[in-house]
Amino acid sequence: MNINFNLLDFHFQTIHSSMEAHGHNRDQAAEEAFDYALNILNIKEISQTEREKAKAKIFFKYKIGMELPNKISVLDGKNRDNWYSPSKKATFYFWNRYRRYLLDKKQWDFETVDSIDKSTDKILEFLGNPENPNPFDKRGLVLGYVQSGKTANFTGLINKAFDVGYKLIIVLAGIHNDLRTQTQIRLEEEVVGNRTDKSGCPVGVAEIRPNNDDHIIGTWTTEKHDISARTTPQVSHLNKPTLMVVKKNKSVLETLIEQLINHRRLYQLDIPVLIIDDEADQASIDTADKIKEEEPKTINKLIRQLLDIFPRRNYVGYTATPFANLLIDVTSETEAEGKDLYPKDFLIGLPKPTGYCGPEEFFNTEENSNYSKPSLIKYLDSDEEKLIGSIKKVDDLEIFDSVPSQMKKAILSFLITIAIRNLRGQKKKHNSMLIHISRLKGVQTYIKDVIAEEFASYTDSILYDQYSPIIDELKFIYDHEITKTTEEWDNSIKTFEWNTVLKEIKKSIITVQLFAINGDSSDALDYHSYKEDGLNVIAIGGDKLSRGLTLEGLSITYYTRNTLMYDTLMQMGRWFGYREGYIDLCRIYTSKTIANHFEHLAIAMQKLREELDYMAEKNKTPMQYAVRMLSHETMRLTSLLKMKMATNYNARFDASLQQTRVFNASETFFRNNMKAVSDLVSNLTFSTIQRKKSLYHLAKNVNIHTILKFFQKYQTSEHATIVKSNLLSNYIALANKENNELENWTVAVFEGQMSNHIVPNHPVKLGSLYLSNTVMRGEKAHEYNKSRELVDIRAIVADNQEFLDLDEKKLVTSKSKRKMREERDKTQGFLMIYPLNPNVKIFSDLEIKFSEELVPIGVALSFPGTNIENDKVYQINSTVPQVQGEQSGFQ
Numbered sequence: 001m002n003i004n005f006n007l008l009d010f011h012f013q014t015i016h017s018s019m020e021a022h023g024h025n026r027d028q029a030a031e032e033a034f035d036y037a038l039n040i041l042n043i044k045e046i047s048q049t050e051r052e053k054a055k056a057k058i059f060f061k062y063k064i065g066m067e068l069p070n071k072i073s074v075l076d077g078k079n080r081d082n083w084y085s086p087s088k089k090a091t092f093y094f095w096n097r098y099r100r101y102l103l104d105k106k107q108w109d110f111e112t113v114d115s116i117d118k119s120t121d122k123i124l125e126f127l128g129n130p131e132n133p134n135p136f137d138k139r140g141l142v143l144g145y146v147q148s149g150k151t152a153n154f155t156g157l158i159n160k161a162f163d164v165g166y167k168l169i170i171v172l173a174g175i176h177n178d179l180r181t182q183t184q185i186r187l188e189e190e191v192v193g194n195r196t197d198k199s200g201c202p203v204g205v206a207e208i209r210p211n212n213d214d215h216i217i218g219t220w221t222t223e224k225h226d227i228s229a230r231t232t233p234q235v236s237h238l239n240k241p242t243l244m245v246v247k248k249n250k251s252v253l254e255t256l257i258e259q260l261i262n263h264r265r266l267y268q269l270d271i272p273v274l275i276i277d278d279e280a281d282q283a284s285i286d287t288a289d290k291i292k293e294e295e296p297k298t299i300n301k302l303i304r305q306l307l308d309i310f311p312r313r314n315y316v317g318y319t320a321t322p323f324a325n326l327l328i329d330v331t332s333e334t335e336a337e338g339k340d341l342y343p344k345d346f347l348i349g350l351p352k353p354t355g356y357c358g359p360e361e362f363f364n365t366e367e368n369s370n371y372s373k374p375s376l377i378k379y380l381d382s383d384e385e386k387l388i389g390s391i392k393k394v395d396d397l398e399i400f401d402s403v404p405s406q407m408k409k410a411i412l413s414f415l416i417t418i419a420i421r422n423l424r425g426q427k428k429k430h431n432s433m434l435i436h437i438s439r440l441k442g443v444q445t446y447i448k449d450v451i452a453e454e455f456a457s458y459t460d461s462i463l464y465d466q467y468s469p470i471i472d473e474l475k476f477i478y479d480h481e482i483t484k485t486t487e488e489w490d491n492s493i494k495t496f497e498w499n500t501v502l503k504e505i506k507k508s509i510i511t512v513q514l515f516a517i518n519g520d521s522s523d524a525l526d527y528h529s530y531k532e533d534g535l536n537v538i539a540i541g542g543d544k545l546s547r548g549l550t551l552e553g554l555s556i557t558y559y560t561r562n563t564l565m566y567d568t569l570m571q572m573g574r575w576f577g578y579r580e581g582y583i584d585l586c587r588i589y590t591s592k593t594i595a596n597h598f599e600h601l602a603i604a605m606q607k608l609r610e611e612l613d614y615m616a617e618k619n620k621t622p623m624q625y626a627v628r629m630l631s632h633e634t635m636r637l638t639s640l641l642k643m644k645m646a647t648n649y650n651a652r653f654d655a656s657l658q659q660t661r662v663f664n665a666s667e668t669f670f671r672n673n674m675k676a677v678s679d680l681v682s683n684l685t686f687s688t689i690q691r692k693k694s695l696y697h698l699a700k701n702v703n704i705h706t707i708l709k710f711f712q713k714y715q716t717s718e719h720a721t722i723v724k725s726n727l728l729s730n731y732i733a734l735a736n737k738e739n740n741e742l743e744n745w746t747v748a749v750f751e752g753q754m755s756n757h758i759v760p761n762h763p764v765k766l767g768s769l770y771l772s773n774t775v776m777r778g779e780k781a782h783e784y785n786k787s788r789e790l791v792d793i794r795a796i797v798a799d800n801q802e803f804l805d806l807d808e809k810k811l812v813t814s815k816s817k818r819k820m821r822e823e824r825d826k827t828q829g830f831l832m833i834y835p836l837n838p839n840v841k842i843f844s845d846l847e848i849k850f851s852e853e854l855v856p857i858g859v860a861l862s863f864p865g866t867n868i869e870n871d872k873v874y875q876i877n878s879t880v881p882q883v884q885g886e887q888s889g890f891q
Contacts, residue, residue: 003054011037013103018090029563030064064111071121073609073616075125078622078773081136083129084164086121093215094159094205098190102152111150111354119350120156122226127314127348130165130272134310141280141343141622143612144350145358146320147550147577151183153350154276154318155190160713162191162241167271168310170256171245172303174279178517178525182550184245185222185279192217192243208420217241217335223314226502238263238271249322253302256712260309265804272312277341279304280317281324286332296337304337305838313537314342322608328490330623347479347622349612357579362602363586374488374780378589379407385591388560394442403454407435407558410589411455411538412474415512416482417502417585420537421553426581428534430527430552437560439542441518448516448540450456455538459509471502482585489584508536517541527552550620555582583832610818649885652866653731655821657802662717663791669715673857675834676713680706684747691804695751696771698805702745704736707831711819719790730862732829738868742829745806749833750775764855774837774855793858796834802862805830824864832860 017032020026036053038046080132099117102108119142128136158169173183174285189204193211196205202210210568220245221227229251237261242696246252261267273770278283286300295301307313317325325343332340340519347796352358362376378786380388384404390396399571403411403878421429435451438444461468475498483495515537527535537549555576579586650855663669683706684699735741749766762774778793803820813822824830836843836858838850850856 003046003050005054005057006887007041008037008054009058009061011040013062013803016062016437016487017096017099020086027064027493028353030059030062039256046242054766055607063811070152071173071613073613074122074247075347075612075616075620077140077620077621077810079138079345080126081129082125082133083132084121084124084127085225088164089121090159091208091225092160092163093155094162094191095215095674096466097193097205098156098159098584100210101190105207109354110135115351115353116149116156119153120160122348123157123302123316124160126162127274128159128165128272128312130161130312132312133270136313137307138169138345138681139339139341139343140327140346140348141317141319141322142348142350143322144318144320144578144607145352145356148320148350148356149184149359149530150278150318150320150350150628151579152276154316155187157316158187158191158274158276161274161480165272166274167240168238168242168273170242170273170275171243171344172275172277174246175248175283177247179278180226180245180247181223184221187243187245188219192219193218217243221246222242227252231257238269239267246655246778248299248303250298250302251300253306257302257306260306269310271310272314273310273443274314274316275303275307275308277315277317279598280319280341281321284317284341285324285328289489290665296334296340300469301337302339304334304339305339308338309773317341317343319494321605322684324719341389343622345622348614349609349616355578355580357583358585358602360807361579361583362576364596365811374485376485376583376586376588377595378406378410378587379592379595380589381786385560388437391438394440394446397443398447400450403451403764406589407451408454409473409477410435410556410558410587411458413482413507413587414538415505416478416501416510417460417582418472419501420482420496420585421555421582422504422508423500424494424581427598428532430530431536432551432554433538433558434554435558436542436552437558439517439561442541444518445516448514451538451540451548453516454512455512462509468851474502474505480503481606493584503546512536512538515540525551533540535868550577552864554584556589557587560591561870566608583644632718644876651726652868653861653863654735654866654868655815655818655863656859657797657821657862658723658856659796660720660723661795662720662723663793663856663858664717664719665789665791665846667854669717670850670856671849671854673714674716674854676710677835677857677859678767680710680747681769681833682770683751686749688770689804691808693753694798694801696752696804697749697751698749700805702747702831704732704743704745704829707742707745707829708733710831714857717790735866737866739826739866741826741864741866743827745829745831747831748799748804749832752835752837753778758838759837759841762837762839762850762855763852765852766835771835774835776829776837776840777834777873778836778840778842791846791856793836793842796858797860800859802830805862821862824862826864826866828864830862831864 012033016029019029019033024032028060038044038051041504098655102113102116103110103398121199122291123142124830126138126140128138142150142153147593154171161169171183173180185195190213191205192207193202193204193206195203213862218240220242226249227244227246244256246256256868264596272519283299284303286296296304303315307315319325325341328340328342328444330340330342330344332342361373381599384406386400387404391400411433414431418431421431435447441604457468461470462474465471466740478498478501486493486495513536515525517523517535518541523541525535525537530536535552650879683703686697686699688695688697708729711725714725716723716725716728736743749769749771752775754761759779761772764774777796780794800817802817806820806824834857836856838844838848838855843850843856848854
C-alpha cells in the first residue's frame with residue numbers, strides 16, 4: 001500500500017505538537033501521534049516493514065529519540081505571574097501558522113524551529129498576563145548572535161503574543177529606513193499575512209492559512225511609511241490587534257507618543273502593550289552625564305515615555321552585543337520617564353542555531369591545538385593597508401585611482417564563489433560581497449565608481465579575450481587558494497574542473513551589480529525584488545551595512561574600518577550568519593590589527609556567554625549579579641558614555657585552562673624562557689608516562705613557592721591580552737593566601753611524536769631531561785601570522801592533555817571541561833610545559849639560531865575551582881550588587 005507521506009507528516013506533526021504542548025513526554029507522544037495519524041488516513045493494511053520505514057522517516061525528520069541542542073540560559077527576575085503554559089499553543093492561530101510556514105515553505109530544519117518555539121515560550125513566561133487588568137511593567141533582554149535569526153525569534157514571539165491576547169505590539173527597528181523597511185516587509189509576510197506577489201498570490205504565512213475575520217492584525221506603518229504627523233492611522237482605535245514597525249527617531253517617536261495618548265484618551269483604552277527593541281544597544285541607552293544633565297538622552301527618554309503611556313506594558317530588547325545594556329544603572333529613575341531599561345525581570349541567552357557560522361568558525365576561540373580548519377582570513381599587505389588607511393576624507397580620494405591588488409583579488413574570488421555556488425546547486429541564491437573601508441558617503445560613492453569602471457574591463461576581458469591575464473589570475477586563485485581551502489575544510493566537498501568553473505563565471509558575471517549603500521545613493525539592497533533569480537551584488541558602504549541590515553549570501557568581505565568599541569566592532573561583522581553549503585568559500589580581507597581585535601572580541605563574547613550559563617545554573621537574578629565582561633588593553637566594551645557604570649574587577653582563572661599562544665619574535669625572549677624552564681626542570685624529579693598518544697614526564701607534589709618563583713623568571717609576551725605572568729602569579733598567590741588553595745602542583749613536560757617528515761624532528765636538552773622530539777604546534781599559523789613583532793601559534797594544548805594529572809578511571813568524557821576542572825581538588829594546580837619544534841615555519845622564519853639548547857617554550861595551566869572573589873581585567877556594572885561569598889564562573 002502506498003503511503004502519502006506528506007499527509008502523514010502533516011497529521012503527525014499537528015497531533016504531536018498538540019500533545020507536547022499539553023505536557024506529554026516528547027518521545028513517548030511521538031509513538032501515539034504516529035498511530036493516530038495512520039488512523040486518520042485510514043491506513044490499516046500496511047506491512048510491518050512499510051510501517052517502520054515510514055515511522056523512521058518521520059522520527060528522523062523531527063529528531064525523535066535524539067537530544068536537541070536547544071539549551072536556553074535564563075536569569076530569572078523571580079517576578080513571574082505564572083500565567084503562561086505551553087499547553088495554550090494547541091489553540092494558537094498565528095503561531096501555528098508561522099510554525100508551519102517555517103517548516104513547509106522556508107524549509108527550515110526542525111531543530112531551528114523547535115529552538116524558536118521553546119525560547120519564545122520562555123520569554124512569554126516572563127511577560128505580564130494580558131488578561132490581567134492589574135498594572136504590570138516587565139523589562140527583559142534577549143541575547144542572540146550577530147545575524148543569527150533574532151528577527152525570526154521575535155517574529156515568533158509577536159505571533160504568540162497576539163495569540164495570547166496582546167492588542168498592541170510596537171517594534172523599534174533600528175535607526176535607518178532600510179532596516180525599518182526590511183523588518184516591516186518581513187513582519188507583514190510572517191505575522192500580518194497581507195502581502196502578495198506581482199500576480200496577486202499570497203506571500204508568507206498567508207500561503208499556509210489566509211486571514212479570516214476573527215484573525216486580522218491592523219498596521220499603522222507600511223513598507224513605505226513610518227509613523228508621521230503627515231499620515232493619519234487608518235484604524236479607528238487600538239482595541240484590536242495592531243502592529244507598528246518604527247524607527248528609533250526623535251520625530252517618529254514623539255509623533256507616535258502623541259497619537260497613542262490621543263487614542264487612549266479618545267477611546268478610554270487600557271490595553272496590554274509589548275514593545276520589542278531590535279538592536280537594543282543602539283540609540284536606546286541613556287548616555288546623559290548625570291552630573292551635568294538632569295534628563296535622559298532623547299531616544300532613551302522617548303522609549304521610556306512610550307512605555308509609560310499604558311499601565312500594562314512589557315519591554316523586550318534583542319541584541320547580539322549586550323555590553324551597554326548590562327551597564328545600565330539599575331537605580332536610574334526619573335519622574336517624567338520612569339525606570340530606565342535595565343533588564344530587571346529576565347535575561348535570556350539564545351542557543352547557537354544549527355548551521356550558524358559565528359566567531360568559532362572564523363577564529364579558534366576554544367584555543368584547541370587540534371583545530372585543523374584553514375583560516376578564512378586574508379591579511380592585507382602593508383602597502384595596501386597604508387593606502388586604504390590614508391583615505392581620511394573626501395579630499396584624499398585622488399590616491400585611489402585604481403583598484404589595489406588585494407581588493408582586486410577579493411573581487412575575483414567573489415566571481416569564483418558565485419560560479420561554484422551555482423555548480424553546487426545553489427543557483428538563484430543571493431550572493432553578496434561587502435567592501436567597507438569608510439563611513440564617509442562621498443568616499444563610498446567614489447570608490448564604487450572606480451571599482452565599477454575597472455569591473456567593466458574585467459567583464460570585457462573575461463568574455464571576449466581567451467588569453468586575458470584576468471583569466472590567468474582567476475585560475476591561479478582557484479587552483480592555489482579556493483580548491484586548497486575547500487579540500488582542507490572538508491575533503492568530501494566536490495571540486496570542479498577549471499574550464500567548468502570558467503564557463504559558469506562567463507554566464508554569471510553579467511548579472512553582478514555594484515551598489516553604494518548610503519543615504520546619498522539611490523542604490524538599494526532590495527533582495528526581495530530578486531528572490532526569483534537571486535541578486536549578485538558588490539555592496540560598498542559603511543554605517544548602513546554595519547548593523548541590522550542583512551547581506552544575503554555574503555561570502556567575500558573587504559573590511560578595513562577599525563573601531564575600539566566591542567559592540568560596534570561585533571556589529572560590523574556582517575560575515576557572521578548562515579553559510580550552509582559555502583562556508584569554505586568565504587573570505588575576509590582585513591588588517592592584522594582588526595583581525596586580532598575581532599578574535600579578542602570573539603573570545604570575550606564566548607566568556608560572557610559562559611558567565612551567563614554559570615549564573616543561570618546558580619539560579620541568580622539579573623538584579624543580583626553583574627555579568628563580568630573581559631576587557632582589553634586598548635579596546636572598550638562600548639562608548640565611554642555608555643560605560644559610566646563600568647568598574648574594574650581583578651583577573652581570576654578558576655576552573656579555566658590558560659595557555660601561552662603568543663610569543664615575542666626575539667631571541668632574547670626565547671633564551672630567557674628556555675633558562676627559566678631548564679632551571680625549574682633541574683630542581684624536580686620526573687617519571688615518564690605514556691597515555692594514548694601523549695608521552696610526558698611528570699613531577700608531582702611541587703610546592704607553590706616553586707611555581708611562583710618560576711613565573712618570576714618565565715615571561716609571557718607583552719602582546720598577550722590576559723595570559724600574563726604577573727596576572728597568573730598574582731592569582732595563584734591570592735588563592736593560596738585567602739583559602740590555602742593551589743598549594744600543591746603537578747608539572748608535566750610533553751615530548752613530541754615522530755615527525756611527519758615535512759617538518760624535521762628536533763630534540764632538546766631541557767635541564768635534567770633530554771627529549772628526542774619537541775612538540776609540533778603552529779604548522780598552519782604562518783598562513784595568517786606574518787607579523788615580525790610576535791608569533792601566534794593559535795593553541796598549544798591538545799585534546800584532554802590538561803587532565804593527564806588526574807586518575808584515568810575518574811575521567812568522565814561526557815562532562816564539560818569546566819565541570820571536570822571544578823572537580824579537581826582546589827589545592828591542586830597543573831602546569832604543562834611544551835618545548836616546541838623550531839623547524840615549524842612560523843618559528844624557522846624568525847632567523848633565530850635554535851638548537852638542542854634553545855627552542856620555543858610554551859606553558860599552560862589548568863586551574864581548579866575557587867572560593868575567592870574577582871579582579872582587574874574584567875568590567876562589571878557597579879550598580880548591580882555583588883552577592884557576598886558568591887563567585888562567578890567566568891573563564
